[in-house]
Amino acid sequence: MQERYDAGAIEQKWQAHWEKTGAFKAEMDPSRPKYYLLEMFPYPSGRIHMGHVRNYSIGDVVARFKALQGFNVLHPMGWDAFGMPAENAAIQHGTHPARWTWENIDNMRSQLRKMGLSYDWSREFATCDEEYYRWEQLIFLRMLERGLAYKKSSTVNWCPTCRTVLANEQVEDDCCWRCDSEVEGKELEQWFFKITDYAQELLDEIDNLKGWPDSVLTMQRNWIGRSVGCEINFPLEGSEKSIRVFTTRQDTLYGATFMSLAPEHPMAAELVTAEHEQEVAAFIAKVRKQDKNKRTADDYEKEGVFTGSYCVNPVSGRRMPVFLANFVLMDYGTGAVMAVPTHDQRDFEFARKYDLPLVVVIQPEGDALVPEQMEAAWTGSGRLVNSDRFDGLDNEAAKEQIADYLTAEGIGKATVNFRLRDWGVSRQRYWGTPIPIIYCDDCGTVPVPEKDLPVVLPQDVELTGEGGSPLARTESFTAVPCPQCGKTARRETDTFDTFVESSWYFARYASPREQEAPLDKEQVKYWLPVDQYIGGVEHAVMHLLYARFFTKILRDLKFVEGGFNEPFTNLLTQGMVCMETRSCPEHGWLYPEQVADGKCSQCGQPAVVGRTEKMSKSKMNVVDPDHLIARYGADTARLFSLFAAPPEKDLEWNEQGVEGCYRFLNRVWRAVFDHVELLRQAGEPEDLPGAPRDLRRQTHRTIKKVTEDVDGRFHFNTAIAAIMELVNAIYAFKQAQQAPGVMKEALETVVRLLNPFVPHIAAELWCCLGHDEELNSLGWPAWDEAALVEEQKQIVVQVNGKVRGKVLVAADADQASVEQAALKEDNVARFLEGKTVRKVIVVPGRLVNVVAN
Structure with missing residues (x-):
């Protein structure tokens, strides 16, 4: 055994050994309990960052721990490889997105291998591989057959810079989530997935996700947004058409005095009279630039414009002016709101601003409400007034009776509404999965026959950066015979939203080389669902909701069997890695290596220390994992990311903390080196009183503590702290010569407990202690209750x-x-x-x- 701890040599040795022996290759074995551990797969941007190091270290501890407990562990890795960044980078650097992507994958794979992660690399795939997306195209065709995929014209979120459609979830503060450009509204023909058909099931099964954080479940409940109420038709004056509204307050129907429509409402254009055209057009243009979330905020100024048209309150007969209002969204209900200013605060403020009538229809106990004297809407309970046959009823009790009346009169009906909207999946970009549709002048919209899949993304495209999809300009791709009549037709040139690929990848890992279907049913039945999923909370709505939806699609399309209804049994949302920012008055943001002795290395001026923020290349407060591993070793990088904070909390980067972890590993190495010859000859632990018995008690107490902290609780920091305390006790133990068995048990326990956290040094030290059997084949140590008893x-x-x-x-x-x-x-x-x-x-x-x- 060498006296010096050489992290680089040790890590290279064991990584090569694990690869040669296929140490982490997973095979289905019905005789053993399975454990599927998965971290959210990365986008191949070119380099891993400290967020990756932390996320994958957390996952690796759990995977190795479960394997040591006897589980048959599946721990795969792959690449979320399609998307706009690759296309934009290709345009910027004059290369092809495929080349850029595969080079990045090669580089990041090499970096991940240096971390010693226990991945089954034989299951690796990238979503840009046609052997992956061919099955995605098949799933789409089957959805189309079932009516779960359809095309319609709609107003979409359009990024003028990326020149593509964005899902609602991809619009942040009215800007594109990727490039921060201001998003516009645009009318386009788009493909949609009918996620709304599963809204109730998605909501109901949230209650079964006991292993998910409450915050994520709350976000999903709110996003699905179930409301119970009525749909009511308000006839348009001078027309056979009507405006349909959804309301949860049918008890206030008799008090509706005007109608508010979303500026994006499809009827808005036809309702505008000639004298109001210019004013309405200006208002719509203004609202399109306003943030949707802010528009509905209580403190946001309520604005609107009269269309010139009127509708009729179907129960009171009142003539109601139709306004477009900035606080009404198409994303909720029908995009039309019956305005009851006396009993809704937004309507009240709007009515006061535009001098619209107020009618009280709910009187609370005590002083009667007088419209002219009201300073705010009354939103509490009371008894109905000015409501014809329903006068005198408690307003809550009246809701059901009014709903029955609307149904009987053919005016409306009781219904359930969801905030959730169907998922628009069309993107006007090249680097994505082609949508397998052909358009024929005679036959219309024709699905690509399943035998002709995959529709392969062509490589001979010209990426000009002029916007729109280059596929539309590539005749070799677009011109194709119609599968039905044989005449010249054209392919769909939109590609799928990249969230489609990430909505089912976890299932494909169960059988990534399956050639006859998207999934091998027996493999899926054994491996799925994922037992532990790990990733960022920023995916709480988009990715996680879509993955749940796709799991139900795969079930209903009979691609899976065996009660596979939810994709992830347990979810851990890890915190971010943060670091202080540093800047120079002359040179701006500085990387850590550009600061020496608190000064800018370029000009010598004092560096300004800023806030601790999420590591970001834009602010240069980043640490290169390669440099960290080269200096300290992968085990130190792993140990620090696990020890510095609980996994669900943000981790603040601390150079002294890294040094401390490195010193600790050297200390463990030294403890073994100093006693290796003695320990190789030692037998079972001696039953001696005093210090030997105290050390043995702490050894078994540490096994118990670490086991309980890691198993399901993921308190890695306190588990590591307990191991550190045991190492301190070992250094304080002065009777190794008298009780070599006790010392051996204590040091071997340290090595075994450290194994999931720092596997390279643990494997090497185990060999140094004279063991022929590999550490990973031993299983997890058990504590002796008798040894825990205090004297x-x-x-x-x-x-x-x-x-x-x-x-x-x-x-x-x-x-x-x-x-x-x-x-x-x-x-x-x-x-x-x-x-x-x-x-x-x-x-x-x-x-x-x-x-x-």
Whole structure:
């Protein structure tokens, strides 16, 4: 055994060994319990960052721990490889997205291998591989057959810079989530997935996701947004058409005095009269630039414009002016709101601003509401007034009766509404999965026959950066015979939203080389669902909701069997890696290596220390994992990312913390080196009193602590802290020559407990201790309950409730012995001089309180 800890050599040795022996290759084995551990797969941007290091280290600890517990572990890795960044980079650098992507994958794979992660690399795939997306195209065709995929014209979120459609979830503060350009509204023909058909099931099964964080479940509930109410038709004046609204407040129907429509409402254009055209057009243009979330905020100014048209309240007969209003969205209900200004605050503010009538229809107990005197809407309970046959009813009780009346009169009906909208999946970009559709002038929209799949993304495209999809300009791709009539037709040139690929990849890992279907049913039945999923909370709505939806699609299309209804049993959302920013007045943001002795290395000016923020290349507060691994080794990088903070919390980068972890590993190495010859000859731990028994007790206490902290709780930081305390005890132990077996057990326990966290040094030290059997084949250590029993316990002694001393008693001492020891303690006896003991209260194992006067 070498005296010096050489992390680089050790890590290369063991990584090569694990690869050669296929140490982490997973095979289906029905005789063993399975455990599927998965981290969200990365986008191949070119280099891993510290967020990757932390995320994958967390996952690797769990995967290795479960394997040591005897589970058949599946721990795969792949690449979320399609998307706009590759296309934009290709345009910027004059290369092809495929080349850029595959080069990045090669580089990142090499980086991940240096971390010693226990991946089954034989299952690796990239979503840009046609052997992956061919099955995605098949799933789409089957969805099309079932009516779960369809095309319609709609107003979409359009990024003018990326020149593509964005899902609602991809619009942040009215800007594109990728490039921060202001998003516009645009009318386009788009393909949609009918996720709304599964809204109720998606909502109901949230209650079964016991292993998910409550915050994520709340976000999903809110996004699905179930509301119970009524759909009501308001006839348009001078037309046979009507405006359909959804409301949860049908009890206020008689108080509706005007109609508010979303500016994006499809009827908006036809409702505008000639004299109002210019004013309405300006208003719509203005609202399109407003953030949707802000538009609905209580403190946002309510604005609108009169269209010139009127509708009729179907129960009161009131003539109601139709307005476009900025606080009404197409994303909720029908995009039309019956305005009841006396009982809705937004309507109240709007009515006051535009001098619209108010009618009270709910009177609370006490003083009667007078519209002209109201300073705010009354949104509480009360009894109905001005509501014809329903006058006098409690407003909550009236809801059901009014719903029945609307149904009977053919005016409306009770219904359930969801905030969730169908998923628009068309993207006007090249680097994505082609949508397998052909358009024929005679036959219309024709699905590509399944035998002709995959529709392969062509390589001979010209990426000009002029916007729009280059596929539309590539005749070799677009011109194709119609599968039905044989005449010249044209392919669909939109590609799928990249969230489609990431919505089912976890299932493909079960059988990534399957050639006859998207999934091997037997493999899926064994491996799925994922037992533990790990990733960022930023995916709480988009990716996780879509993955749940796709799981139900795969089930209903009969691609899977065996009750596979939800993709992820447990979910861990890890925190971010953060670091202080540093900047120079002259040179701007500085990388850590550009700061020396607190000064800018370029000009010598003092560096300005900024806030601790998420590591970001834009602010240069990043640490290159390659440099970290080259200097300290992968085990140190892993240990710091696991020890510095609980996994669900943000981790603040600390160079001293990294150094501390490196010193600790050197300390463990030194402890083994100093005793290796003695330990190789040692036998079973000796049953000796005093310090040997204390060390053995701490050894087994540490096994118990680490096991409980790691298993399901993921308290890696406290588990590592417990191992560090055991190492301190080993250094303090001075009887190794007298009790070599105890020392051997303690050091071997340290190595075995460290194995999931720092697998390279653990594997090497195990060999150094003279073992032929590999560490990973041993299983997880068990603690001995008998060894945990303490010989003595320290008992606090109080006199009249105040601490006056402490005594050591046998762990199994009876109450009389404890009392006797307490009364004999010198300081206690001093405080009892001249007093009569009235009572002695013993709390077993903890304290004695002597009551005396």
